[in-house]
Amino acid sequence: MAKIAVLGYGTIGSGVAEVLRVNHDLIAEKAGEEIEIKYILDLRDFPGDPLEDKVVHDFDVIANDPEVSVVVEAMGGVEPAFTFAKQALLAGKHFATSNKALIAARGADLFEIANEKGLNVMFEASVGGGIPIIRPIFSSLTADDILEISGILNGTTNYMMTKMAEEGSDFDDVLKDAQQKGYAEADPTADIEGHDACRKIAILTSLVCGKQVDFEEIHTEGITHISATDIQYAKAMGRAIKLLAMSRKAEHGYAAMVAPFMLKSSHPLFSVKDVFNAVFVNGNVLGEAMFYGAGAGKLPTASAVVADVVDIVRHKGAGNQMGWSKEKAVLADEKELSFAYFVRTTVDQAAVEKVFGEVEYVSAGIEGEIAFVTPVMDGAAFAAALDQLDGVLQCIRMD
Amino acid sequence: MAKIAVLGYGTIGSGVAEVLRVNHDLIAEKAGEEIEIKYILDLRDFPGDPLEDKVVHDFDVIANDPEVSVVVEAMGGVEPAFTFAKQALLAGKHFATSNKALIAARGADLFEIANEKGLNVMFEASVGGGIPIIRPIFSSLTADDILEISGILNGTTNYMMTKMAEEGSDFDDVLKDAQQKGYAEADPTADIEGHDACRKIAILTSLVCGKQVDFEEIHTEGITHISATDIQYAKAMGRAIKLLAMSRKAEHGYAAMVAPFMLKSSHPLFSVKDVFNAVFVNGNVLGEAMFYGAGAGKLPTASAVVADVVDIVRHKGAGNQMGWSKEKAVLADEKELSFAYFVRTTVDQAAVEKVFGEVEYVSAGIEGEIAFVTPVMDGAAFAAALDQLDGVLQCIRMD
Numbered sequence: 079m080a081k082i083a084v085l086g087y088g089t090i091g092s093g094v095a096e097v098l099r100v101n102h103d104l105i106a107e108k109a110g111e112e113i114e115i116k117y118i119l120d121l122r123d124f125p126g127d128p129l130e131d132k133v134v135h136d137f138d139v140i141a142n143d144p145e146v147s148v149v150v151e152a153m154g155g156v157e158p159a160f161t162f163a164k165q166a167l168l169a170g171k172h173f174a175t176s177n178k179a180l181i182a183a184r185g186a187d188l189f190e191i192a193n194e195k196g197l198n199v200m201f202e203a204s205v206g207g208g209i210p211i212i213r214p215i216f217s218s219l220t221a222d223d224i225l226e227i228s229g230i231l232n233g234t235t236n237y238m239m240t241k242m243a244e245e246g247s248d249f250d251d252v253l254k255d256a257q258q259k260g261y262a263e264a265d266p267t268a269d270i271e272g273h274d275a276c277r278k279i280a281i282l283t284s285l286v287c288g289k290q291v292d293f294e295e296i297h298t299e300g301i302t303h304i305s306a307t308d309i310q311y312a313k314a315m316g317r318a319i320k321l322l323a324m325s326r327k328a329e330h331g332y333a334a335m336v337a338p339f340m341l342k343s344s345h346p347l348f349s350v351k352d353v354f355n356a357v358f359v360n361g362n363v364l365g366e367a368m369f370y371g372a373g374a375g376k377l378p379t380a381s382a383v384v385a386d387v388v389d390i391v392r393h394k395g396a397g398n399q400m401g402w403s404k405e406k407a408v409l410a411d412e413k414e415l416s417f418a419y420f421v422r423t424t425v426d427q428a429a430v431e432k433v434f435g436e437v438e439y440v441s442a443g444i445e446g447e448i449a450f451v452t453p454v455m456d457g458a459a460f461a462a463a464l465d466q467l468d469g470v471l472q473c474i475r476m477d
Numbered sequence: 478m479a480k481i482a483v484l485g486y487g488t489i490g491s492g493v494a495e496v497l498r499v500n501h502d503l504i505a506e507k508a509g510e511e512i513e514i515k516y517i518l519d520l521r522d523f524p525g526d527p528l529e530d531k532v533v534h535d536f537d538v539i540a541n542d543p544e545v546s547v548v549v550e551a552m553g554g555v556e557p558a559f560t561f562a563k564q565a566l567l568a569g570k571h572f573a574t575s576n577k578a579l580i581a582a583r584g585a586d587l588f589e590i591a592n593e594k595g596l597n598v599m600f601e602a603s604v605g606g607g608i609p610i611i612r613p614i615f616s617s618l619t620a621d622d623i624l625e626i627s628g629i630l631n632g633t634t635n636y637m638m639t640k641m642a643e644e645g646s647d648f649d650d651v652l653k654d655a656q657q658k659g660y661a662e663a664d665p666t667a668d669i670e671g672h673d674a675c676r677k678i679a680i681l682t683s684l685v686c687g688k689q690v691d692f693e694e695i696h697t698e699g700i701t702h703i704s705a706t707d708i709q710y711a712k713a714m715g716r717a718i719k720l721l722a723m724s725r726k727a728e729h730g731y732a733a734m735v736a737p738f739m740l741k742s743s744h745p746l747f748s749v750k751d752v753f754n755a756v757f758v759n760g761n762v763l764g765e766a767m768f769y770g771a772g773a774g775k776l777p778t779a780s781a782v783v784a785d786v787v788d789i790v791r792h793k794g795a796g797n798q799m800g801w802s803k804e805k806a807v808l809a810d811e812k813e814l815s816f817a818y819f820v821r822t823t824v825d826q827a828a829v830e831k832v833f834g835e836v837e838y839v840s841a842g843i844e845g846e847i848a849f850v851t852p853v854m855d856g857a858a859f860a861a862a863l864d865q866l867d868g869v870l871q872c873i874r875m876d
Contacts, residue, residue: 096762097620097762100761100762101620101621101622101761101762104622105619105620107687108619108620109619202617208760208762208763208764208766209766210613210617210618210766213612213613213616213617214609214612214613214617217612217616217784217788218601218609218612218613218781218784219609219780219784220504220507220508220783220784220787220788220791221496221500221504221507221779221780221781221782221783221784221787222500222780222784223500223503288506344750346769348748349747349748351743361607361780362499362500363495363496363499363500363607363776363777363779363780364607364770364771364776364777364780364781365607365770365771365774365776365777366770366771367607367608367609367768367769367770367771368767368768368769368770369766369767369768369769370745370766370767370768370769371763371764371765371766371767372763372764372765372766375764377762377763377764378762378763378764380620380762381618381620381621381760381762381763382617382620382763383620384619384620385616385617385618385619385620385621388619388620389616389619392619
């Protein structure tokens with residue numbers, strides 16, 4: 079019998095309890111022994127809850143109980159999660175978390191302690207919710223030079239972009255709809271400005287390059303400037319606008335960014351709709367692969383957390399230690415990457431061609447503007463060209 | 478330095494050598510030491526090949542060399558692959574293979590020996606080529622009751638179905654085209670009759686249920702009866718016809734089959750085109766997930782084989798032993814599963830409705846026949862109803 083403690087009894091924490099209850103027997107079979115929640119740490123009490131008597135308010139109770147072999151963190155945020163994680167590891171307990179903010183900011187510190195102590199830090203649920211992606215990158219994609227890892231990593235914004243495409247609605251309307259459905263929070267900034275996706279691509283990039291990426295160095299654009307008009311143009315080209323979190327190998331290392339992209343219909347991420355997430359990988363020998371599934375939600379995320387616990391219990395800590403070193407990753411400038419760009423402007427074709435040379439014009443029946451696709455060019459060249467063009471209404475990368 | 482032997486220097490075997498050469502340094506970093514091919518076993522010689530001097534013709538040279546820690550098998554077929562695999566394990570060597578026929582037929586025997594000897598048998602490349610699927614099922618999807626695992630597991634037939642859909646061509650024409658392109662063999666039976674996909678779904682089902690599935694018990698239909706007319710109807714319904722290999726939980730265990738399905742556009746496998754493969758998983762807490770990529774080909778398949786070798790070397794055999802027990806899996810009758818069926822017949826609506834009650838008719842402008850979709854019914858009920866209907870031209874499951 080493996081005894082675990084769950085920190086935070088909100089959506090994910092209670093999901094972990096539910097998964098362990100619903101699939102109790104098969105999880106015991108996979109893990110080699112039963113897994114039981116001994117403590118739940120939360121500020122609140124949960125009278126009437128089946129696990130009511132497991133609730134404690136003091137982390138020391140957990141840290142000091144030698145029976146607890148795994149601590150599961152589902153509180154979110156960097157603190158006090160980091161302090162608890164560190165304390166758990168120093169007390170000889172394995173650690174599993176769904177917390178992207180914690181892993182993006184302090185992952186390497188935790189891996190270091192875990193390595194010293196022969197313990198595991200697992201974080202499959204921190205990116206892509208229930209989609210197995212952390213473990214496959216670490217354990218399966220080991221023969222490849224990863225040229226690109228890109229994902230639709232935020233369900234809220236993907237739901238919004240899908241809704242805008244399907245209904246032709248404007249940004250503000252779909253945001254209200256997403257908030258009503260509970261997909262977007264009252265303060266939607268972290269989703270719509272790309273901050274959530276930014277932390278997730280920082281984690282994937284760290285994993286791929288083996289060093290700690292500083293997420294604050296990642297160029298991050300949100301979707302707030304995407305309009306129904308942009309969607310009309312995308313449709314006219316048979317494309318979809320998606321908020322991508324991308325890391326692509328440039329001459330001087332990985333260049334990472336979060337930005338809206340107009341994807342062609344043959345791109346594996348084109349068909350990823352609604353709140354679903356997907357991660358696209360391009361390896362130098364593997365070629366293209368994609369991992370798709372529910373990127374958030376109580377049970378899918380809890381499924382990944384519990385799978386981490388099963389992995390730990392099954393191998394008694396001797397299994398794969400995933401992670402990366404404390405060395406700081408040096409990211410390449412995202413302007414090193416080359417794309418074609420979709421541009422809308424109020425000036426005429428002559429003005430456009432003076433700056434960009436031959437371009438491909440796009441018509442979507444919109445008055446008072448013209449739209450075109452530039453040749454493939456790197457970010458620096460595009461920025462320089464754009465400086466010389468007046469009346470620019472929009473520009474979106476294409477892939 | 479880990480020394481390995483490669484059995485068979487054909488497409489996959491030479492791919493393994495190429496991947497180890499091209500990505501030598503990063504593979505050494507991931508594995509914790511360099512990986513070097515010491516022997517290549519083949520009937521032929523390869524004068525001028527960079528590894529010419531590694532070629533041997535007698536397996537005993539490999540089995541008796543204590544320096545060889547991993548044997549990689551890329552010959553295909555059950556024998557002599559099984560004999561060599563067994564001999565390698567008995568000589569204390571880990572074993573990695575891309576051979577679906579071997580694992581489907583004798584996997585449990587090999588896992589048993591490996592477990593007794595504390596060795597690994599790895600077979601990531603046996604299903605879905607380069608797509609990580611075996612390891613994710615075994616190591617990541619451990620918190621779920623797997624309700625369904627289905628895949629597009631044969632690239633040749635998926636290329637053919639894609640071509641038929643895109644060009645409206647008939648079966649014989651696309652088969653010729655696939656043969657010319659090298660996607661289909663001179664004798665295409667194993668692909669177009671579903672035998673290849675059958676072995677792969679047998680492996681996935683064994684992995685999910687933990688017992689040895691007898692692939693000969695899996696209901697297997699190919700695509701030879703699919704016509705351009707069927708594709709026209711599928712298009713009229715916004716659907717695609719795909720050869721699926723499916724295992725779905727029924728009342729009495731997993732029911733497995735290989736058969737063409739008409740998939741709706743929202744199905745994750747709908748957009749999988751050309752020679753690509755994908756595996757769809759539905760877990761009771763995870764929900765829907767999909768793994769997509771190159772299902773065959775020299776380098777993608779070799780990428781998966783080498784990743785297995787890296788896993789073995791990295792953990793010195795102490796890592797995950799994947800596999801299943803020798804106990805025979807009892808499969809449920811595939812007729813227990815319920816689907817709606819697409820049916821074409823030469824009789825009139827009155828005759829159809831007398832047998833099936835209310836149905837949904839489909840028009841694709843074809844003269845001399847009618848087509849309809851039945852209500853959702855189990856396979857036994859459908860078979861009984863079909864017996865009473867005259868003039869049946871076609872029936873295809875829908876999902």
